[in-house]
Amino acid sequence: MNKTDCEQEKNSSRFIGFIILPIGLFLGLASFFFVPILGMFFALPLLLLGVTFLVAPESKVCRLITGSSDST
Numbered sequence: 001m002n003k004t005d006c007e008q009e010k011n012s013s014r015f016i017g018f019i020i021l022p023i024g025l026f027l028g029l030a031s032f033f034f035v036p037i038l039g040m041f042f043a044l045p046l047l048l049l050g051v052t053f054l055v056a057p058e059s060k061v062c063r064l065i066t067g068s069s070d071s072t
Helices: 001-033 036-055 061-068
Strands: none
Touching: 001 036, 001 061
């Protein structure tokens, strides 16, 4: 793994998060009006997954390669 792979990993993670988050928001808003309990059953995991992908920290290998000293 090199720096390019690390950048691609971070960008793809963020891209997936930006795709999943609006889908979860749409499902959440639509379910609020139509089928609240069932809709939230699907919307909440998508929202959590989208946020997780957006704020996911770098892997340990990428931190070693890039020399980042963040402990997050």
